[in-house]
Amino acid sequence: MTLLLETEQLKAFYGPTQVLYGVDLAVESGGITALLGANGAGKTTLLRALTSMVRTEGQIRFEGQALNQLATEDVVRLGIAHVPDGRGTFVHLTVEENLRLGAYVRRAKREVDRDYERVYGYFPRLGERRRQQAGTLSGGEQQMLAIARALMLRPRLLLLDEPSFGLAPLVVRDIFHILRTINTDEQVSLLLVEQNANLALELADHAYLLETGQVVMSGTAERIRGDETVRRAYLGY
Amino acid sequence: MNEFLHQFFSGLASGGIYASVALALVMIYQATHLVNFAQGEMAMFATYIAWSLIGAGIPYWVAFFLTLAISFVAAVAIERVIIRPFASAPVLASVCVFIGLLAIINSLAGFIYTYTIQPFPSPFPEHAWYGSVYMSPHEVGEMVVTIAVLALVYAFFRFTPLGLAMRAAAQNPVSSRLVGIRVGWMLALGWGLAAATGAVAGMMAAPIVYLEPNMMGGILLYGFAGALLGGIDNPWGAVLGGFMVGVLENLAGTYVVGADLKLTVALVIIVGVLVMRPSGLFGRPLVTRV
Amino acid sequence: MTSVSEAANGTRSKAARVAGLSMVLWRRLGLAAALVLAVAIPFVASGYHTFQFTQVLIYAIALLGLNLLTGYNGQISLGHGAFYAIGAYTAAILIVKLGVPYWATIPVAGLICLVTGFLFGLPALRLEGLYLALATFALALSTPQILKFKKLEAWTGGVQGINIDKPDAPFGLPLDGDQWLYLFTLVCLIPVFWMGRNLIRGRVGRAIVAIRDHPIAAETMGVNTAVYKSLTFGVSAAFTGVAGALGGLVTGFVAPDSFQILLSLYLLVGIVVGGLASIAGVFFGALFIEFVPIYADQLTDLFGDRAKALPWAMFGVMLIACMYLMPTGVIGLIKSLGARIARSAVRN
Numbered sequence: 001m002t003l004l005l006e007t008e009q010l011k012a013f014y015g016p017t018q019v020l021y022g023v024d025l026a027v028e029s030g031g032i033t034a035l036l037g038a039n040g041a042g043k044t045t046l047l048r049a050l051t052s053m054v055r056t057e058g059q060i061r062f063e064g065q066a067l068n069q070l071a072t073e074d075v076v077r078l079g080i081a082h083v084p085d086g087r088g089t090f091v092h093l094t095v096e097e098n099l100r101l102g103a104y105v106r107r108a109k110r111e112v113d114r115d116y117e118r119v120y121g122y123f124p125r126l127g128e129r130r131r132q133q134a135g136t137l138s139g140g141e142q143q144m145l146a147i148a149r150a151l152m153l154r155p156r157l158l159l160l161d162e163p164s165f166g167l168a169p170l171v172v173r174d175i176f177h178i179l180r181t182i183n184t185d186e187q188v189s190l191l192l193v194e195q196n197a198n199l200a201l202e203l204a205d206h207a208y209l210l211e212t213g214q215v216v217m218s219g220t221a222e223r224i225r226g227d228e229t230v231r232r233a234y235l236g237y
Numbered sequence: 238m239n240e241f242l243h244q245f246f247s248g249l250a251s252g253g254i255y256a257s258v259a260l261a262l263v264m265i266y267q268a269t270h271l272v273n274f275a276q277g278e279m280a281m282f283a284t285y286i287a288w289s290l291i292g293a294g295i296p297y298w299v300a301f302f303l304t305l306a307i308s309f310v311a312a313v314a315i316e317r318v319i320i321r322p323f324a325s326a327p328v329l330a331s332v333c334v335f336i337g338l339l340a341i342i343n344s345l346a347g348f349i350y351t352y353t354i355q356p357f358p359s360p361f362p363e364h365a366w367y368g369s370v371y372m373s374p375h376e377v378g379e380m381v382v383t384i385a386v387l388a389l390v391y392a393f394f395r396f397t398p399l400g401l402a403m404r405a406a407a408q409n410p411v412s413s414r415l416v417g418i419r420v421g422w423m424l425a426l427g428w429g430l431a432a433a434t435g436a437v438a439g440m441m442a443a444p445i446v447y448l449e450p451n452m453m454g455g456i457l458l459y460g461f462a463g464a465l466l467g468g469i470d471n472p473w474g475a476v477l478g479g480f481m482v483g484v485l486e487n488l489a490g491t492y493v494v495g496a497d498l499k500l501t502v503a504l505v506i507i508v509g510v511l512v513m514r515p516s517g518l519f520g521r522p523l524v525t526r527v
Numbered sequence: 528m529t530s531v532s533e534a535a536n537g538t539r540s541k542a543a544r545v546a547g548l549s550m551v552l553w554r555r556l557g558l559a560a561a562l563v564l565a566v567a568i569p570f571v572a573s574g575y576h577t578f579q580f581t582q583v584l585i586y587a588i589a590l591l592g593l594n595l596l597t598g599y600n601g602q603i604s605l606g607h608g609a610f611y612a613i614g615a616y617t618a619a620i621l622i623v624k625l626g627v628p629y630w631a632t633i634p635v636a637g638l639i640c641l642v643t644g645f646l647f648g649l650p651a652l653r654l655e656g657l658y659l660a661l662a663t664f665a666l667a668l669s670t671p672q673i674l675k676f677k678k679l680e681a682w683t684g685g686v687q688g689i690n691i692d693k694p695d696a697p698f699g700l701p702l703d704g705d706q707w708l709y710l711f712t713l714v715c716l717i718p719v720f721w722m723g724r725n726l727i728r729g730r731v732g733r734a735i736v737a738i739r740d741h742p743i744a745a746e747t748m749g750v751n752t753a754v755y756k757s758l759t760f761g762v763s764a765a766f767t768g769v770a771g772a773l774g775g776l777v778t779g780f781v782a783p784d785s786f787q788i789l790l791s792l793y794l795l796v797g798i799v800v801g802g803l804a805s806i807a808g809v810f811f812g813a814l815f816i817e818f819v820p821i822y823a824d825q826l827t828d829l830f831g832d833r834a835k836a837l838p839w840a841m842f843g844v845m846l847i848a849c850m851y852l853m854p855t856g857v858i859g860l861i862k863s864l865g866a867r868i869a870r871s872a873v874r875n
Contacts, residue, residue, distance in 0.1 A: 352835060458665055
């Protein structure tokens, strides 16, 4: 398996405050990688660093290409879609307009049109509400919309920040099921930030554990799940 | 009754001009949360450019569209070069920059074209068939042009991908970047579009108020009043607000305060709206986060 | 071996001294020198220059008013020209229509503007930054029209305005009109600045600045934001109104077209160039807005009537340039120079 994304000694800053202290991370092509850690560990910051939303030092390489100097808009054009925490839906636009924006950088109109149907296939509820204003959707539906919008990019790497946040367990289960389907059917690699470690480790192949801006453990999902300290601190048993 | 109708329709006609200015103001406000105090001067300068072109022998409508194009490009340049560096500056700094821009453009016009009042041609002949006792041909023509421009702008934002991207960039720049929209350029384009809309207002107003560097001062004020009345973050509210202000101005001027104090009507509307209902009639209520 | 605190104390008292004198003493000397210079002007300068320097003093008072509101309290006013106009018209009407002696009109103008400003400040409470700027901009744009209003013509003199006879020196003093007006203005300026300075240095000043920088924190700490903001508006208008009254006296007439939006924007430029939230800065600002148009005017020979446009252009450029290069104004520049001198004095 090839490395899709790797970081080397990645540091990240909000203004003068340093939040990441040299993170080495690798996402394999076609895999699902989870980023675990408590509140404030720097998981969201790491995702933001990958899409140039914060100031960084260190190396980020996507398919061998350095990402550091690129603006967010250009990182997106390389095929990285980021579903931010808080979902970032365009609340005053309709569902369909949100999806159309997801495909903003793509040129092939016919393929984009086909992708609407594909995405509605994954999320039929969105299809029912396509002309509805996005802000009036429920939390779960907005999360689906956010993921659907990201999929409209036809990304090779999908970054997800806390997709389960604030959602009912059944809805979360549906979403995670769809994430797995997307990964297997469309070879979209996933990098998933989750506070709900159980869920994340069930889905992921690999995992990283972040504590106060540094990686303290990494390995396959099974190994992490089996680790004593992780179980006590993050899995609750 | 006749007088009332005359004032009403006349008010609608001037309302069209105010609506265009209001739309220009709101377009920039929506994207940047800043009020372009220099909007009037930009429109005035564009009108002078049209005047020069027409004076050089270019037919009216060619000059008209050429002016729109020039205004567009100039505004994009102004946004990128002068306004952009102050994007995250405190409000006072931005206000100073806008006022500075106002002063520079006004004086540039005065310097290049002098302060002599000039007549500006109307493309609508004085005795055209569509004139009536209620509205002169110019007023009719100007309303049609204004409404056409507003409709085009609406269609642009509603139905084109670029328009959608600009709307998105104004509402949520962070998410816009995450779908690959170059937010910076969207802002610049917004400025260009606003300037072109303002230029239309200027060219439609000049035949009535005559061309001179200070011609847009009052009109700008009415534009502000219209934008605030309709809701400064709602473009179509602002357009409606512009028309309402036009009618109110004429009716108040005729029946309440007299023609001399018409500008005060704008002041009263502005202060009244800001104090009683800052989000305007159709805007979203403003919420400040603590 | 000296302890850390001893060393720190030593450094602190060293930093306060340049050429053997403390900074406080330097500042007092500077003030005394400026005062001497100021009093000397009418006796060494020509009548016309004296007139110009009188105008500088008047602008300084007006700028102090605006700076109080915008610089120290953070409320942006693009309409202070309106208060200047109210002050000027108050003086004119009192003198010409009501026969009040000219010196009495100054405090009355101040009082009337205090009330007007406070009343305007009340609804302005609900307006933040940009919206207040918009409202005051509207006020400034409509001021000339209101002044030209036919129904008030009996009082305001309509478009022509009112002419005021320039007062002579009292008690038969051997001063001509210009010299007397200059000294009279100076005499009015001193208490205004004294008041302003005490206001700013005291508790009120701290509250005002706190409201500018952290309005919500100030509110939660018990500062009655609403009262302070309205009062600041009132006092700011009062100072500017006093300046307006003096201005009317000195120019000898008031007319609506003297109070266009230009005036309000000149005042804005003045405080930006001089330095926001600075008392000394207003003098630099006043010098700037008085003399730049005059020098630009001299270019009339080259450019004819178009030269009218130049001061406007200069102001616009200065506004943008200052925001870009010199956001703290001239006084900020001087302060940083002074700090650098003080620091090098410490090292030596």
